[in-house]
Amino acid sequence: MVAGLFIVLNSYAQRKVRYNIPLDSIRLSDPAILADKASKTYFMTGTGGMLWKSKDLKFWDGPFHVAKTNPNSWMGPNPMIWAAELHEYKNKYYYFATFTNRDVKIDTVGGNVIERRASHVLVSNKPEGPYLPMEDETYLPADKPTLDGTFWVDSVGKPYMVYCYEWLQNGNGTMEKIELKPDLSGSIGEGQLLFKASDSPWSREKDEHGNDKPNKVTDGPYLFKTGTGRLGMIWTSWIYDVYTQGVAYSESGTLDGPWLQETDPITPSNFGHGMLFKSFNGKTLLSVHSHKKVNDRTVRIPHLFEVDLTGNKLKVIKPYIP
Template sequence: MKRVFLSIVALMCMTMAQAQPRAFKVRSNIPTDSIRLSDPAILADQKTKMYYMTGTGGMMWRSADLKLWEGPFRVTEFDANSWMGAHPMIWAAELHQTGDGYYYYFATFTNQAVKIDTVRGNVIERRASQVLRADNPMGPYRAFGDATYLPANRPTLDGTFWRDTDGKPYMVFCGEWLQNWNGTIEKIELKPDLSGTVGESKLLFRASDSPWSREKDEQGNITWNKVTDGPWVFRTGTGRLGMLWTSWVYDVYTQGVAYSASGTLDGPWIQEPEPITPPTYGHSMLFQRFDGQWMMSVHSHTKDAQGRTVRIPHFFEVDLSGDKLMIDILSPKKKTKKK
């Protein structure tokens, strides 16, 4: 009996250990190209004069110069009784400030223990964008408002923040292509303190509106790609409203841009005919360095010699002074501008 009891205790300890988040060793002076991170998003915090980098995986990196980084830090805490569970998967985390003294953590959370649908043989897990909050950039970020921000029967992802011309805050997010088979980008109004959402979402555009994405359908015909990914809203120096977003050209991760004809989130959104960044770059956001220079944070999406996907953060200088976003792409041989 004693052996049985000890075996049970040992099994329980192993199970508990497996349920706990893996510990990470914090390292210093790590160059950007040595970091493996999808969907890198930067907060340039004027209060601390530090750059904070989040992304997929839910970890945080910080830097004084965008060149050498310290991290990774775990900065989130979850209630096991929430729809997300104690240890959700975290995708595309972003940090935002609204001027109220708080730091807001927009991210996609997936509870793999909960299945909400099956479409064309794909079992779809409970996944949604939601907002956490902290009183300093290093967290801990915790849920603080409504139990849910978006419908439980829909997988949604890549929520980002925008305050439109009506003065109201909004979440702009993607509807998962695995369920609707034609990914969407939508908006939903947020409460003034970002503690929840108001009303229902509104469609802004669909994956099929893209003039540049490509894939082959089940019959082998070339058509638009079904994926919508990583929206980021911005204004140019002339006041034109634009949106970066990502899809695929066959098996190449690719990013495009659209501009709103009305100057508001309601659009209509006119898609630029060509991608905005070179092939294999996507899911970007924009921020200003402390010297005022606009930057794009983006990740490259390539395969290594063993066929494993490698995602590395990159920073490009951006010119927003005109009517269109212009990106300075630096290479050893030349410097070109992409618009």
């Protein structure tokens, strides 16, 4: 979730639960879908700290408030919640999300005041929550703004969080990894660099003199393996003012890379912050959101694309209409 593109939790907390809502009628940034086999239910999270439920991907019930943070923690009593994902792991369900405490300022860079923000993990015994804090109060450094944490387990069974170190502080956003404890209740060691925003050949922006340069934003990592066993990562940046979904592949087949960036984006313009899941009818789907102006206000709408992962590369086939 890019800085400034957020939805305050309170605006959702006051909403009543609605039923049988079409997917394209939901307003949600960073949609992430867990296909829970045990309950034969799809659970969709994203920005705002809420959850939607569906049996068919077409009609949804929600929003339900599921994230229960500790008001005495660094997050404060009412954190903003961005880009939540649900992951099933060892018979529990984990809520990876970005939490922001707007009352705590950690830095000022280039005139931008940087608030206390970090990726964190909550846990539940059920996919519908509630999701509660675990042992460690922090997973990532308090003096760095981090966001969009996602989950990966490597070939020897070590769990990791992969996340973005935000460009607001470093001027060139990075993608990083940190090892997690076996029960995901905290982190081990320090974060390690995977790649920088400037490594992308497709993302662009203008400098202060109007010259082209690589965009500074890293956003929304999500890891996958192709049918040939190749390790890939979808992630998002911008081509000028257009939100854009790209992909990179690890030459070594591990998180350590080196990561080779594909030359071209993988979706049409104005789609981003993707994640992948398999539907109950066996299709691999990409969940993303688009931006649209409505009455001078930007709204974000979830979309699904059908994806082919059987070969050596991820291929986006066509929009998926449930």
